[in-house]
Amino acid sequence: MAVTRLKDVAERAGVSIKTVSNVVRGNARVSEPTRQRVLKAIAELDYRPNASARHLRTGRSGVIALAVPELVQPYFAELAAAVIAAARERDVSVLIEDTGGDPAAELRVACGMSDPLIDGVLLSPQRLDQATLARRERRVPLVLLGERDYEVPADHVLIDNVMAAQEATAYLLACGRRRIAAVGFQADPLFTTSQQRARGYVKALESAGLRHEPELTPYVPAFTRADGMTAMRSLLALREPPDAVFCFSDLLASGVVRAAYDAGREVPGDIAVIGFDDVEETRYCVPSLSTVAPDKTQLANLAVEALLARVAGDPEAPHTTLHAPHRLVTRESTG
Incomplete structure (x- = not known):
């Protein structure tokens, strides 16, 4: 049985080969009536794009x-x-x-x-x-x-992760917070994201004349909600818990907020929390989450x-x- 070609679809739909190609690729520049006509021709002829043939013909x-x-x-x-x-x-x-x-x-x-x-x-x-x-x-x-x-x-x-983390921590300082924890430290040097955000956090503290307190930076295995909750529980168990937490991801922040809620602490009243990534759920959780938003x-x-x-x-x-x-x-x- 003969293989249906792009040309066959174009002839059936009454359009150019380029138009059929644009529809197959999902190009938005094709009008909706034309797109529907081409899709109908594709269905009627059972056309299937041949990626291998294209690769042989163009090298791409x-x-x-x-x-x-x-x-x-x-x-x-x-x-x-x-x-x-x-x-x-x-x-x-x-x-x-x-x-x-x-x-x-x-x-x-x-x-x-x-x-x-x-x-x-x-x-x-x-x-x-x-x-x-x-x-x-x-x-x-x-x-x-x-x-x-x-x-x-x-x-x-x-x-620029270092700068972004520094800005997030500086913002918490500008809000009047002074005992600022960071959740997201990882021991493995291959986790460069953690290393860079940790550097930004420490730089912000040093710029404000504060020292880095290791007890305020618990290590986490991964950037998950569960790890954020575990880390926050350890911070709340300190003799002097933090009044703010900078989280290296929004998922960690979600776990941090939940642990604070379980312990009867108000966010942001008792503890301010800021995350990183600006994923969609941060806009709709309660309270909505402050965050660093990469473009x-x-x-x-x-x-x-x-x-x-x-x-x-x-x-x-x-x-x-x-x-x-x-x-x-x-x-x-x-x-």
């Missing part, structure tokens, strides 16, 4: 991969949505990979082995160390996301643009580090 598939440690984490889910939207605007599709933070899985994606047809990879690594990444065998175009301190031949898109839309646009430029251009061109903006969002949890 129009597909990129995004790999994150945990897609169930709200921050990564929202980042993935932003990347998909940014890619769609550029007529590109996105393959999502959940690495589980496993270094072997992260390396596999970084080498482009998750799918031989992808044009390039956006990777948010969690445990993949610099030396291993630098030795990757297959040089598929790669853009790194997140706060890892890498010196490898790859473009890197991130926010996920801009981060996604910078990352996709950098990757597509690398795919289309010189793979040996100098690599760049791009910073997306962030802002402090104040809500009920800090008064």
Whole structure:
């Protein structure tokens, strides 16, 4: 049986091949009546895009991969949505990979082995160390996301975590809080996000003439609600509990607020709480959560643009580090 071609769909719908291509890719520039006509022709002819044929013809598939440690984490889910939207605007599709933070899985994606047809990879690594990444065998175009301190031949898109954490802590100080705890310290040096936010927290304290008190910075295994609750319980058990808490993620902050509520402490009356990430749930919880808001839309646009430029251009061109903006969002949890 003959394979249905893009041309066949175009003829059935009475449009150009380019219009059919735009509809298949989800391009918003096609009018709704035209889109419906093309979709009807696709259904009638049982047309299925052939990515392999396109790859052989052009050398590119129009597909990129995004790999994150945990897609169930709200921050990564929202980042993935932003990347998909940014890619769609550029007529590109996105393959999502959940690495589980496993270094072997992260390396596999970084080498482009998750799918031989992808044009390039956006990777948010969690445990993949610099030396291993630098030795990757297959040089598929790669853009790194997140706060890892890498010196490898790859473009890197991130926010200034040290500055953001310093601003969040300084805001709590400006609110009159003086015994400020931080929840999110991690002992593993590979967790660079934690290390950078810890540096910003300490810098803010030092700028205010306060010293870092280790008892106010309990270690956490991960950035989860449960870990935030456990950490807050230990802080509330201190002889002098904190009057504010800077959390290195909104999920940690959610657990911190719950532990305060269980202990009969008011937020923000007794304890002010600020998080990091500005995930959607922070706007609707009670109290609504103050937080550091990375510009996920801009981060996604910078990352996709950098990757597509690398795919289309010189793979040996100098690599760049791009910073997306962030802002402090104040809500009920800090008064």
